[in-house]
Amino acid sequence: MKLATWNVNSLKVRLPQVLDWAGKHQPDVLCLQETKLENDKFPAPEIRAAGYEPLANGQKTYNGVAILAKSAAADAVTAIPGFADEQKRVLAATVGGVRVVCAYVPNGESIESDKYQYKLRWLAAFRGWLKDELARHPRFAVLGDYNIAPEDRDVYDPKAWEGQVLFSVPERDALKSLLDLGLKDSFRLFEQPERSFTWWDYRMNAFRRKMGLRIDHILLSEELAKACTACVIDVEPRKNERPSDHAPVIAELKL
DNA sequence: ATGGTAGAAACTCTA
Numbered sequence: 001m002k003l004a005t006w007n008v009n010s011l012k013v014r015l016p017q018v019l020d021w022a023g024k025h026q027p028d029v030l031c032l033q034e035t036k037l038e039n040d041k042f043p044a045p046e047i048r049a050a051g052y053e054p055l056a057n058g059q060k061t062y063n064g065v066a067i068l069a070k071s072a073a074a075d076a077v078t079a080i081p082g083f084a085d086e087q088k089r090v091l092a093a094t095v096g097g098v099r100v101v102c103a104y105v106p107n108g109e110s111i112e113s114d115k116y117q118y119k120l121r122w123l124a125a126f127r128g129w130l131k132d133e134l135a136r137h138p139r140f141a142v143l144g145d146y147n148i149a150p151e152d153r154d155v156y157d158p159k160a161w162e163g164q165v166l167f168s169v170p171e172r173d174a175l176k177s178l179l180d181l182g183l184k185d186s187f188r189l190f191e192q193p194e195r196s197f198t199w200w201d202y203r204m205n206a207f208r209r210k211m212g213l214r215i216d217h218i219l220l221s222e223e224l225a226k227a228c229t230a231c232v233i234d235v236e237p238r239k240n241e242r243p244s245d246h247a248p249v250i251a252e253l254k255l
Numbered sequence: 256a257t258g259g260t261a262g263a264a265a266c267t268c269t270a
Contacts, residue, residue, distance in 0.1 A: 009261075009262070009270085010261090010262055010263075012262090012263090013261095013262070034262095034270085036262075036263070060263085060264090061262085061263050061264070061268090061269090062263085062268085062269065062270095107269075107270055109269080109270080115269090147270090201259085201260075201270090202259085202260040202261050202270090203258085203259040203260045203261090204258090204259055204260085205259095206260095242261090245260090245261075245270080
């Protein structure tokens with residue numbers, strides 16, 4: 001079973017790239033973030049034609065998540081229970097006996113921003129929900145754009161990024177506290193190339209200069225981590241014309 | 256000295 005995640009930064013713009021990529025890599029589950037589409041605008045027919053059943057939780061202009069699955073998805077949840085949030089950032093569903101959470105964690109803007117406080121509050125609520133879901137589902141995966149780089153090696157210039165949003169200690173601690181629930185960063189289960197990143201700013205030729213951060217992650221429960229045989233970042237779509245600023249991440253499971 | 260780019264939508268906000 002292949003699980004994948006990709007922040008597409010507008011599904012309207014990126015739909016052809018998403019269909020092309022899914023056709024090539026054939027993930028069983030593809031989690032998308034920043035779809036920026038209301039559900040009634042979601043391109044469900046095109047996605048069905050490509051062999052995927054879509055689940056969408058979107059809004060206009062900002063945010064929005066979706067799960068594309070090769071087999072039927074059940075028991076969808078579209079919000080963090082008990083956390084009032086206008087922003088569409090989560091979607092959970094059960095696919096092929098695996099409970100999948102697709103998440104778009106708030107960016108935070110800067111550590112001085114109100115949005116940063118929202119990010120930390122959001123992560124605390126998210127943790128509570130994941131704990132509950134994990135208790136009920138031993139086969140549990142949390143995929144998405146976390147907007148947090150865990151370690152120095154996940155940042156092209158950790159000195160310059162120290163204390164900045166996406167790499168500040170409170171954010172990294174929040175990510176650690178998700179792992180402390182009993183989740184594994186699937187990417188680090190394996191030997192990986194140096195300078196492995198999933199996001200590069202559109203500005204300053206950041207991609208060409210390898211100035212990236214690894215902020216998109218696939219976290220796996222113990223049971224799924226044991227079954228995980230590979231996790232890779234596919235940088236190829238970042239080279240496309242009109243690319244997303246994020247690259248997809250794929251984890252392969254032998255279930 | 257505070258850019259630069261991209262997306263959506265409205266002439267600005269978010270990332």
